[in-house]
Amino acid sequence: METLTASGRLPHAVIIESKDQKKAGEAATLLSAYAVCQEQDKPCGVCRQCQNALNHTHADIRNVEPDKSGKTKTYKIDQIRALARDAQIRPNDADAKVYIFEEADTRFPEISQNAFLKLLEEPPQRIYFFLLCRSAKALLSTIRSRCAVVRLSGDGTIGVEAVQAAEAIAGGIVARHEYELLKALSALSDKEKQGEIIAALRLLLRDALVLLSGGDAMQNKETGRKLASKLTRAKLLAMLELCDSADDMIRQNININLLTTWLCGEFRRILWQR
Ligand SMILES: [Zn+2]
Structure with missing residues (x-):
């Protein structure tokens, strides 16, 4: 709001x-x-x-x-x-x-x-x-x-701020410079929104997967396309797994700087994987 x-x-x-x-x-x-x-x-x-x-x-x-x-x-x-x-x-x-x-x-x-x-x-x-x-x-x-x-958040839906943060992260994943991703990931320092942001990111990655197989995006077609143009199915799946790990770490109250640095490294590693 x-x-x-x-x-x-x-x-x-x-x-x-x-x-x-x-x-x-x-x-x-x-x-x-x-x-x-x-x-x-x-x-x-x-x-x-x-x-x-x-x-x-x-x-x-x-x-x-x-x-x-x-x-x-x-x-x-x-x-x-x-x-x-x-x-x-x-x-x-x-x-x-x-x-x-x-x-x-x-x-x-x-x-x-x-x-x-x-x-x-x-x-x-x-x-x-x-x-x-x-x-x-x-x-x-x-x-x-x-x-x-x-x-409206809190009823299983994802708030508009979390969606925006996730879109920035998605953009950062495929950006030219790594620091763009690191900057976008800093949104995760908001403890109240962490889970929502990861959930929104998951939807964007799923969108890209669906687009790759000829379906229609649900969350954001534009961001989905951007991801789909740079990532393969296997890479998208690996990134979805990364989201699961991030959720676990958040639950375990991991230090936020550790989390963002680690996520940044992993997303970029998957991006450049052959
Ligand atoms: Zn008034």
Whole structure:
């Protein structure tokens, strides 16, 4: 969550992915408070804007209710068009407006997603959209590419920071200079994220394996391709084993400098192996 707002700017569209929809809702509430809070240190949690956001009584934060007229609760295309008009109207109280879509992965038919896409392509000023879902993959890739995707950690999913760290490590593995890998591996010094980072790295290595055998990448196609172009199947498998060893060492509380130096050496050794 912190990385999202680290630049002091909240992306105007965020997909919040979690197996636990209640957790996703709580995250959306916090981000909404961030969007409307007018204090320096957002969300301050105490100003009137924040209070209303946290109590779900803010006039400019709307939970978009799905249409219930049919058999299934869905966001109808007319609803999305009405919302697009509504988004043009100035906020009532704050200087931002927020629209929250719960269970976006099951309630958003493709036709409505396409209407919504137009809105994302030319978002009105100071409008924020938060889409809650169990799996972002259920949404159109064109929507996903215009949103920041946040995976909530702690429920078996891997946090966005860990994914970024793992991508940097993957890049370092095949980089020209060894120090790039060493630098990327330093992310492992965050004890809370170590396990998550290794798990994310494992997924990237698996992606490369799948790509090598003609399949489709799950985590990150680009990084997967990069790895697949420089590594053979045998090398990828050896690196996956290395991840297992790293997990063991983390469990045994190994000194972090030892771990990163050792991992760096091993990854590079496998890379250059004949
Ligand atoms: Zn506030």
